[in-house]
Amino acid sequence: MEILRIENLKKEYGQGENAVCAIDNINLSVERGEFIAIVGPSGSGKSTLLHLIGCVDQPTSGQIRIDGNDISKYSTKEQALFRRRKVGLIYQFYNLIPDLTVRHNIELPLKLDKRKVEQDFFEDIVKKLGLTDKLDRFPGELSGGQQQRVAIARSLIYRPTIILADEPTGNLDRKNSAEIVEILKYFNQQLKQTILLITHDEKVALQARRIITLEDAKIVRDEINE
Amino acid sequence: MNKKNLPIFMSVLITALFFTMIFYFVYTNVQDHYKGYRLISFADAELDVKLFSNEIKQLEMIKEIQTAGGLSEELWSARFQEAMLAIHFQDAGINTMREYSNLIEGRFAEHKREIVISQNLAEKYQLEVGDKILLQVGSRYTGEQVLSPTATYTDKESFKEQENREYTVVGIHGNVYNKYLDISFALTMPEENRKLSPYIRFKDFKAAYQNREQIKEEIEKQLGRRVDLNFSEIMMHYYGVKESGMKAWISTIINIISILFVIFLFVFFVRNIFRVWGLRKAGELSMYKSIGTTNSQIYWLLMKEAVLISLLPILIGHGLGYLLMSGIYYQMQKTMAVDKIVFMEFSLALSAVTLGVALFIIMLAVFAPAGAIAKINIIDGIRGNFYAKSRKRKRYKDLWKELRNNNMASIKSLRYITAVGTIIISCFLIAVGISDYFSEMSFLESDYNINITYKTGQQEVPPVLKEISRHFSEKKAYISRSKYFNMDFEWPLAEEAMASGIDKQLEEYFEGEEKKIEGMLIGIEEEQLNQLGGKKGEFLLRNLVQEDIKLPLAKAKYIRYLDSPSELSIYLSGAEPATKIKITKEITGIGELEEVIRPLEIQIFTDLDTQKELIEGHNKAQSARSVFELKMKVEDSEITDTKDYLEKTLKAGAAFDEQFNLVSGDEIAAKRSIDVRVLLLIIGGIGLVILLLNITNGYACINLSLLSRKREIGSLYSCGMEKEGLIRLYLTEFGAEEIRSIGITALITAAVMLTIDLLSSSISIKVLLLYFPWLFFGVFAVLIYGVNLLIYYFALRNILKQPVVELIRQE
Ligand SMILES: Nc1ncnc2c1ncn2[C@@H]1O[C@H](COP(=O)(O)OP(=O)(O)OP(=O)(O)O)[C@@H](O)[C@H]1O
Numbered sequence A: 001m002e003i004l005r006i007e008n009l010k011k012e013y014g015q016g017e018n019a020v021c022a023i024d025n026i027n028l029s030v031e032r033g034e035f036i037a038i039v040g041p042s043g044s045g046k047s048t049l050l051h052l053i054g055c056v057d058q059p060t061s062g063q064i065r066i067d068g069n070d071i072s073k074y075s076t077k078e079q080a081l082f083r084r085r086k087v088g089l090i091y092q093f094y095n096l097i098p099d100l101t102v103r104h105n106i107e108l109p110l111k112l113d114k115r116k117v118e119q120d121f122f123e124d125i126v127k128k129l130g131l132t133d134k135l136d137r138f139p140g141e142l143s144g145g146q147q148q149r150v151a152i153a154r155s156l157i158y159r160p161t162i163i164l165a166d167e168p169t170g171n172l173d174r175k176n177s178a179e180i181v182e183i184l185k186y187f188n189q190q191l192k193q194t195i196l197l198i199t200h201d202e203k204v205a206l207q208a209r210r211i212i213t214l215e216d217a218k219i220v221r222d223e224i225n226e
Numbered sequence B: 001m002n003k004k005n006l007p008i009f010m011s012v013l014i015t016a017l018f019f020t021m022i023f024y025f026v027y028t029n030v031q032d033h034y035k036g037y038r039l040i041s042f043a044d045a046e047l048d049v050k051l052f053s054n055e056i057k058q059l060e061m062i063k064e065i066q067t068a069g070g071l072s073e074e075l076w077s078a079r080f081q082e083a084m085l086a087i088h089f090q091d092a093g094i095n096t097m098r099e100y101s102n103l104i105e106g107r108f109a110e111h112k113r114e115i116v117i118s119q120n121l122a123e124k125y126q127l128e129v130g131d132k133i134l135l136q137v138g139s140r141y142t143g144e145q146v147l148s149p150t151a152t153y154t155d156k157e158s159f160k161e162q163e164n165r166e167y168t169v170v171g172i173h174g175n176v177y178n179k180y181l182d183i184s185f186a187l188t189m190p191e192e193n194r195k196l197s198p199y200i201r202f203k204d205f206k207a208a209y210q211n212r213e214q215i216k217e218e219i220e221k222q223l224g225r226r227v228d229l230n231f232s233e234i235m236m237h238y239y240g241v242k243e244s245g246m247k248a249w250i251s252t253i254i255n256i257i258s259i260l261f262v263i264f265l266f267v268f269f270v271r272n273i274f275r276v277w278g279l280r281k282a283g284e285l286s287m288y289k290s291i292g293t294t295n296s297q298i299y300w301l302l303m304k305e306a307v308l309i310s311l312l313p314i315l316i317g318h319g320l321g322y323l324l325m326s327g328i329y330y331q332m333q334k335t336m337a338v339d340k341i342v343f344m345e346f347s348l349a350l351s352a353v354t355l356g357v358a359l360f361i362i363m364l365a366v367f368a369p370a371g372a373i374a375k376i377n378i379i380d381g382i383r384g385n386f387y388a389k390s391r392k393r394k395r396y397k398d399l400w401k402e403l404r405n406n407n408m409a410s411i412k413s414l415r416y417i418t419a420v421g422t423i424i425i426s427c428f429l430i431a432v433g434i435s436d437y438f439s440e441m442s443f444l445e446s447d448y449n450i451n452i453t454y455k456t457g458q459q460e461v462p463p464v465l466k467e468i469s470r471h472f473s474e475k476k477a478y479i480s481r482s483k484y485f486n487m488d489f490e491w492p493l494a495e496e497a498m499a500s501g502i503d504k505q506l507e508e509y510f511e512g513e514e515k516k517i518e519g520m521l522i523g524i525e526e527e528q529l530n531q532l533g534g535k536k537g538e539f540l541l542r543n544l545v546q547e548d549i550k551l552p553l554a555k556a557k558y559i560r561y562l563d564s565p566s567e568l569s570i571y572l573s574g575a576e577p578a579t580k581i582k583i584t585k586e587i588t589g590i591g592e593l594e595e596v597i598r599p600l601e602i603q604i605f606t607d608l609d610t611q612k613e614l615i616e617g618h619n620k621a622q623s624a625r626s627v628f629e630l631k632m633k634v635e636d637s638e639i640t641d642t643k644d645y646l647e648k649t650l651k652a653g654a655a656f657d658e659q660f661n662l663v664s665g666d667e668i669a670a671k672r673s674i675d676v677r678v679l680l681l682i683i684g685g686i687g688l689v690i691l692l693l694n695i696t697n698g699y700a701c702i703n704l705s706l707l708s709r710k711r712e713i714g715s716l717y718s719c720g721m722e723k724e725g726l727i728r729l730y731l732t733e734f735g736a737e738e739i740r741s742i743g744i745t746a747l748i749t750a751a752v753m754l755t756i757d758l759l760s761s762s763i764s765i766k767v768l769l770l771y772f773p774w775l776f777f778g779v780f781a782v783l784i785y786g787v788n789l790l791i792y793y794f795a796l797r798n799i800l801k802q803p804v805v806e807l808i809r810q811e
């Protein structure tokens, strides 16, 4: 079943002479439950693509359909609900609220929907990410890798259909990054969550079933990794 | 100018403007204060002898004496056409001493044939400086009796001319005499052969006062005779020579503390603006640091730049402040209708001090933020990770509470700054309330709109008043004479009075002095007495007392005062012997009459004849002067005509030793409103300064706070919070913060009021609340807090306009 379909997607930054084309006419189709790695040189438009799918940035033209709905036509309210319930975004730079403890940072998406936290699931995630004894700390008191893991936990808590991860292992050592990929794979298999993961690390990329390569704002390769 | 520096520009400008205005205000006030004293007492001391002008001049050889001069107490009468003049004499020494005088134009006379005339004469005959006038100098007579040159000028007198003298007008002086006396003031140089009363101005008053014995001896040696050197009581009061050194010290200390307080306040007000400015530079500065710039170099770099960008606004602010203050000074003189409007003096020293203070404030304000910014960690600086770095955070069970409380720190300073600004205004408004209260304390809206007071040596009702009251017989009008008396406490207080604590109020009022009951014996015409239910020769007691004497007359409630007194022994004019009075009856209302019962006083009404007998009986030896009053009510449209008629009639009817004064209701109202206007002008100015500072500071604080929350906003947004929801959340939070600030303001204002209540015996909290200008305060509070809310709203909107990714990424 197709969950994501991208047609003629284009994103330009700036105007006139200074215009930069970050995404240039991309077409893409993703099935439910796929685990995709996105690779490519720096500045090729990987993050931009993820932000567009995650609905935190608006395309210049083209369509992004998720479950058949064109998200670029969403009202701001629908966009907000989409971000809250459908996608979990993990940024290249960790994006936590400095004034909230780790626990509250993780719970945030649920609390925005006034939903109760499923304790078992919460503890499961936290344990898998090795954050159990860090729950009462503030982000400023954690290392970069730990903060990244908190961001991952937050993206998982709502059980979104799509997880968009922008170099989640960029700040981690080999052992830790392997662990993270394992966790993502686990959720991919258990909950049938679709995962799009950006990485510069070949080892990480090779864990994915499908590898998409971006270059100069275009998809230059799209292959199944056996 | 960089647009980003606008808040700095504004707040520095306002700071400089404010201090310029305050300093110049104080400076001109101190000068005016001194001028005021010098207007009444131009000399520091006088000698009790009469000397020739050249003898007086020689006193200046004594080293402590700066100027010595003389004036003559013997005046001349002179006629100029229809007008009667009283000519005064002062010599060159006095001319110099009277640097502050009511001279409107020109100068004092420096020769015998020069003269200064008063404004009314100049206006009446269109005389100007430089004109020559011919005066008939002589004496005024009624029958054989020579009149004093300052006696009221009437057409019943005659004038015997002794000589004609021609004078050149060299100056115009403000009017000196009550216009109904109908004489004009004139001033010239005395002839050499006249003996004058000597006056002295010292080089240093305080030192001269200390060495007064020695100076006196030197003067005696110089003159070769014994003299008394009498220091001016007024100047002694001005210089506070009788006060202990302690008191002077305390007032100096209080002055210094208040200046420091205001400086501190401004530092407080502008500090945040420099902090935001500095933090914006933190990224760049960290780059410097990463290539080897030291913390102290960064610190000085910031300091230097802050001072540099402040220079222009300081100068502009100073210039504007000076212009504004001179405008206000001009306006104030105009409202107070002074004879001669003077421009505010410019003082180079004062301006230098003002600029110095403004710079000092800027440096203090940059001090802490620059230090903190210089110490920002390089990595944090480059990453833009410093806004919320060093705050202490607390954990809460509730997510939203945790978010709210941990963020409070970033905006807390605004809470206090706005509160401080509002408290300053509320303190000023308390002062307005108090002054309003005092001006209303003894003021009662009157149904009569013309009031004539008539001073005479006769005990009979002046015929002219009778004539006027006959002339206006169809109008509401009555004649009365009030005579002060007091009496011992022979009669107990009435039950109601006791219940209302009048005994305690009396105790407090007399503060340890012997308690007396004071009152007015009011004579009215028989007709009015009959209306009150009395007959000729009877005494009616208006036995009422104000329940709470701290309330102003207009709001007073009256209760019964004494317990049925039947006979009273009163001391007329407060002096022995006692006069016995049998009270015929007690009354409360007095119908159409209007006699204000002053706090703790009683009133006894009788007819004018009986009153006259009592006064004469009490005061056989001297002929006491009486003040009669005629109150009238005429149509508002007729006031001016009536006044003209009354002026003419009164003038024609008044004898030389009688004076009268005529006031209409609108004049009283005009006088009352001037004071309030001047005060409101000042508060309005200060309010504006506070409002503007609050805006620039609010702008800085709010931006600082929101910048530090950018990442949070981005997170909330990307986790699926809507913009509207975000705005609502943040505005509610800020609103709660403002309510807290209002709470602080209310608490402190209440505390100030309570303190005043405790410290002052005459002002109660009730009065303070009643007279507090709530409307003004409300408008100000709504304005200041409303502006904050608006700034917050727009700053937030501005941030949310950016793409979400930018928010999360953080510059
Ligand atoms: N806000 C922006 N304004 C202008 N240009 C931008 C903006 N954001 C990204 N770009 C440009 O768009 C292009 C794609 O950027 P993007 O962040 O998607 O690259 P990336 O593939 O994620 O690179 P990296 O591997 O370094 O993270 C780049 O050339 C970048 O300079």
Ligand SMILES: [Mg+2]
Pocket (backbone or CB within 6 Å): A046, A047, A048, A092, A166
């Ligand atoms: Mg990227």
